[in-house]
Amino acid sequence: MNGAEPVFAARGLVKRFGHVTALDGADFELYPGEILAVIGDNGAGKSTLIKALSGALQPDEGEIRLDGEPVHFRSPLDARRAGIETVYQDLAVAPALDIASNLFLGREVRRGGLQGRALRMLDKRHMRREAGRYLSELKIGIQSLRQPVENLSGGQRQGVAVARAAAWGRRLVIMDEPTAALGVKETGQVLELIKRVRERGLPVILISHDMPHVFELADRIHIMRLGRRVAVVTPQSHTMSEAVAIMTGATTLEVA
Amino acid sequence: MDIPTPVRSASRSMAAGLARAAGRVSAIGPIGPLFALGLAMAFFAVKSHQFLQGQNLSLVLQQVMEVAVLAIGQTIVILTAGIDLSCGAVMAFGTIVMTKLATSSGVPAIPAILLGIGVCAGFGVLNGALVTKIRLPAFIVTLGTLNIAFALVHIYSREETIANPPSAMTYFGRTFAVGGTNITYGVILMLALFALVWFVLTQTAWGSHVYSVGNNQEATRLAGIRTDRLLISVYAIAGVIYGIAGLLLVARTEVGDPNAGQTDNLDSITAVVLGGTSLFGGRGTVVGTLIGALIVGVFRNGLQLIGVASIYQILITGILVILAVSIDQLTHRGRQ
Numbered sequence: 001m002n003g004a005e006p007v008f009a010a011r012g013l014v015k016r017f018g019h020v021t022a023l024d025g026a027d028f029e030l031y032p033g034e035i036l037a038v039i040g041d042n043g044a045g046k047s048t049l050i051k052a053l054s055g056a057l058q059p060d061e062g063e064i065r066l067d068g069e070p071v072h073f074r075s076p077l078d079a080r081r082a083g084i085e086t087v088y089q090d091l092a093v094a095p096a097l098d099i100a101s102n103l104f105l106g107r108e109v110r111r112g113g114l115q116g117r118a119l120r121m122l123d124k125r126h127m128r129r130e131a132g133r134y135l136s137e138l139k140i141g142i143q144s145l146r147q148p149v150e151n152l153s154g155g156q157r158q159g160v161a162v163a164r165a166a167a168w169g170r171r172l173v174i175m176d177e178p179t180a181a182l183g184v185k186e187t188g189q190v191l192e193l194i195k196r197v198r199e200r201g202l203p204v205i206l207i208s209h210d211m212p213h214v215f216e217l218a219d220r221i222h223i224m225r226l227g228r229r230v231a232v233v234t235p236q237s238h239t240m241s242e243a244v245a246i247m248t249g250a251t252t253l254e255v256a
Numbered sequence: 257m258d259i260p261t262p263v264r265s266a267s268r269s270m271a272a273g274l275a276r277a278a279g280r281v282s283a284i285g286p287i288g289p290l291f292a293l294g295l296a297m298a299f300f301a302v303k304s305h306q307f308l309q310g311q312n313l314s315l316v317l318q319q320v321m322e323v324a325v326l327a328i329g330q331t332i333v334i335l336t337a338g339i340d341l342s343c344g345a346v347m348a349f350g351t352i353v354m355t356k357l358a359t360s361s362g363v364p365a366i367p368a369i370l371l372g373i374g375v376c377a378g379f380g381v382l383n384g385a386l387v388t389k390i391r392l393p394a395f396i397v398t399l400g401t402l403n404i405a406f407a408l409v410h411i412y413s414r415e416e417t418i419a420n421p422p423s424a425m426t427y428f429g430r431t432f433a434v435g436g437t438n439i440t441y442g443v444i445l446m447l448a449l450f451a452l453v454w455f456v457l458t459q460t461a462w463g464s465h466v467y468s469v470g471n472n473q474e475a476t477r478l479a480g481i482r483t484d485r486l487l488i489s490v491y492a493i494a495g496v497i498y499g500i501a502g503l504l505l506v507a508r509t510e511v512g513d514p515n516a517g518q519t520d521n522l523d524s525i526t527a528v529v530l531g532g533t534s535l536f537g538g539r540g541t542v543v544g545t546l547i548g549a550l551i552v553g554v555f556r557n558g559l560q561l562i563g564v565a566s567i568y569q570i571l572i573t574g575i576l577v578i579l580a581v582s583i584d585q586l587t588h589r590g591r592q
Contacts, residue, residue, distance in 0.1 A: 077480050092475035094468035096538045101464050106479040108461035120460045 004031050005068060007203055008053070008084075008172055013062035015048050022048040023059065024227030030172060035194065035204045037214040040224030041247055047176075049224065050207055054086050054174050055079035066171065083170030087161050089177035095150035099142060100124070100131040102149050103164050134167045135159075138196050155186025162193045172203045179213070191217060211240045223247050286532040286544030288583070292576075293551050300558030307561055310437030317443045318508065320527075320553035322347070324546060325446050325501035326520055327527040328453050329494030331545045334528050335457075336490050337470040337537025338387060338394035342379060343498050344520030345405035348513075350376040350502035352409050354425065355418040355512030365424035373499030379405060380495025384488030402521065409514050418512035429507035442504045449500065453542045466490060470537030526573060527552060529580045536584070551576065 010028040014021070023045050030036050040046040051057045053064065055073030064071050066082055073079045076086065093102045104127045110116035111123040128145045135142055140159040142152070149157055158178060165173045175194065179187040194217060197204055208214050214221060215235045223231045223246050231246050238246075245251040300307040326343045333340045354372030357363040363371070379401055386397040428442035457463035468476045469483050477483045505516055531548030533540025555576075556569050 076478065080480050086478070088478065092472070092478050094471035094475055094538065096471050097464060097468055101468070105464070105468055105476065106481045108464065110461070119455075120462075122459055122461060122464070 006030055006065075007032050008064075008066055008205075010049075010053065010064045011062055013049065013052055013059045013064075015045075015052060015057065015059050021227055023052065023062075025062070026224070026227060027229050028053065028222065030203050030205055031220075033198065033201055033203055034219040035198050035206055035217050037206045037208060037218035037221045038224065039208065039211075039214060039221060039243065039247055044224040044247070045227040046207060046224045048227075050174060050176055050205070053079075053205070054084060080168070084172055084174065085165035085169035086174040086176060087158070087165045087178050089180040093149045093157055093161055096148050098148055099135070099145045099152075099160055100128040102160055103127070103131045103134060103167060105164075107168065131163075134163045137200070138163050138166060138193055140193070153186060154182050155189045158182060158186070158190050159193060162190065162197065166197045166200065166202060169202055172205065173197060174205045174207075176207045177209065178206075179208070179210070187213075211244065215240055215243075225249060286541055286547055289530060289532045289544050289547040289551065289580075292530075293547050293554065296551060296554045296558065300554065300561065304558065304561040307558055310435065312557065312561075314437050314439050314443070316550070316553045316557045317446075318440055319557065320549045321440075321442055321446050321508065322501045322505045322517070323520055323523045323527060323552070324549035325449060325504060326498055327524040327531075327545045327549050328449055328542060329497035329501075330524040330528050331531075331533055331540060331542050332453065332457070332466060332490050333394070333494050334525075334533055334535060335466050335470045335537060335540055336487055337473070338487070338490075339398065339525065339535070340383065340491070340494060341395065341398040341521045342383060342401040342405055343398075343494070343501075343524055344517035345402045345409065346376050346379045346495060347498040347502040347505065347520065348409045348515075348517040349379070349405045349412075350499040351506050351512045351516060352413045352418065352514060354502065355421045355506060356412060358422050358425065359418055359420060359512075365422035368422075369425060369503055372502060373496055376499035376502065377492050377495040380492040380498075381488060383495075384491030387491065388484040388487045406518075413512065413514040415514060417514065419510075421506055421510065421512065425503065426507045426510050428504055429510065440508070442507050445500070445504065449497065450542055450546050453497075457542060462486075462489075467538050470539075472538075523552070526577050529577055529584070532580070532584075534584050535581065548580075 006029040008028075008030040010026065013023045013026045013028070015023040026045060026049055028049065038046055038049065048057070052059045055076045055078050058072075058074065064073070071082060073082070094105065097105070109123045109127050111121045115121040116123070131145050138159070140156065140163060142156060149160060152160070162175075162178065178194070179190050182190060191213060194204055194206065206214070206217060218235060221233050221235070221243060222229055223233065223243065225247060230252070233243055233246070242251065297307075306312055326347060330340055330343055350372040353375045354368045357371055358365050358368040383394070383397055383401055386392050387394050428445055429440055431438040431440050457466060465476065465481050465486050468479075469481070469486055473483055506512060509516075527549035528540070528545050529535065529548065530551050531540065531544030531546070533544055552573055555572055559569050559572070560566070
């Protein structure tokens with residue numbers, strides 16, 4: 001990855017909640033086309049870091065750069081507008097709406113002409129066709145785009161959420177424990193999907209507790225401890241138990 | 257349990273097929289309520305030769321008019337997983353404001369009507385703001401505004417019925433004849449409102465956001481939709497609809513009655529629930545609500561025709577409501 005400029009980077013992020021310092025000068029880099037896993041024990045500042053990067057909260061100190069430009073996200077909507085999409089663990093879809101409506105939720109396409117402008121009518125056919133295209137690009141097999149999402153399996157539902165993020169994320173996708181609510185087989189399907197998102201050239205930040213998944217998918221692994229990034233390793237340079245040792249503080253490693 | 261694999265997979269695919277079929281039915285609309293309405297109408301048609309006469313059916317429509325219009329507003333609120341107990345009292349306040357402004361303050365009829373509807377919209381904004389900004393349950397908020405509106409009705413009217421509203425306010429009480437049957441313009445306005453809200457809910461982005469916020473508010477917010485603004489707009493539009501119901505009430509009764517609408521909140525919820533809209537939010541149709549309101553109207557009218565005491569109408573409505581919410585609860589549990 002050396003030589004390339006990071007797509008998304010942060011320097012010296014600090015976030016305090018009263019007396020608790022959740023982020024204590026954390027750094028972060030995401031390079032083009034990679035899957036970067038973020039791991040850390042509970043309370044290590046992993047989710048605070050992700051929230052700061054996705055606009056869900058604002059850091060007290062430090063700076064965040066997107067493609068080299070400083071950015072200040074005041075809400076997840078700001079991050080979304082900048083091309084950063086997030087997939088959450090808890091299957092964030094509207095179950096009674098159909099697949100196309102979920103993919104286009106908040107970004108509905110209106111019809112052309114008077115029907116769209118005066119009557120504000122939706123172009124459902126267009127949205128369905130596009131939804132079908134997104135899903136087939138990611139090889140998510142679904143019989144009918146008209147069926148409500150609640151008729152899908154958990155893996156397929158998360159597939160819809162991943163497809164939505166991949167469809168709208170112009171710069172990168174953040175996946176916050178995307179398989180935590182899924183069974184074994186469904187988890188495998190979603191992991192395959194994450195690889196396909198990378199194949200399409202979109203960098204992915206993957207937050208996960210599951211070491212085997214992290215080591216299977218990640219190009220690099222960012223390890224958080226006590227509110228800082230303590231190491232960046234790769235599945236080739238370190239073993240799982242070494243990574244866990246760094247994470248828990250049993251081993252220390254100089255940050256490059 | 258040692259079930260041979262083919263049997264197990266067959267039963268599983270059958271369950272999947274049933275789930276798909278259920279999904280398809282809910283997409284078409286309220287089949288169950290329509291069936292119940294048809295059954296009730298067939299029953300009363302056999303029992304009374306008057307029932308199916310045009311004049312009587314027109315009467316049924318007039319009798320359900322205000323509650324059905326209130327139930328349109330109630331439907332969009334319930335679709336967001338809310339509830340509005342204030343609708344009847346807010347409507348009554350709208351009627352008192354419009355009739356009193358016109359009769360004793362000298363405000364011309366059209367501005368008085370608009371002010372009456374505007375006051376109802378104001379109550380809607382208040383309900384929506386309290387639900388979203390203070391994060392209070394809709395049940396409690398609208399219980400409060402129910403009492404406020406009720407008190408304002410009686411304070412502003414001084415407990416007096418306001419008679420002789422201007423003729424513009426009673427326009428929708430006039431009738432026109434279709435093949436010997438007199439139909440009021442109010443009924444036409446009611447049907448037009450149903451059609452309009454059906455269109456908005458099914459064909460626009462705002463409509464799908466209403467369903468989605470009732471389905472999963474957090475997911476809707478994370479999808480970048482300003483759910484607070486959406487919910488306030490839902491309660492405000494419901495308020496406008498209650499104001500229109502108030503205008504229809506003045507048109508039909510030709511007075512501003514401070515005692516109007518006191519049970520209409522529960523009656524409108526009854527119509528919504530009988531129409532198959534889920535109290536859990538996110539599922540239901542306004543067409544179902546029209547059918548639900550007609551079911552109540554048909555029972556009331558039909559039982560009267562065959563000479564059953566009116567208290568039995570209430571008894572039967574109660575049973576129907578429990579039946580409808582039980583079906584809702586059972587299918588909801590099936591989805592978990």
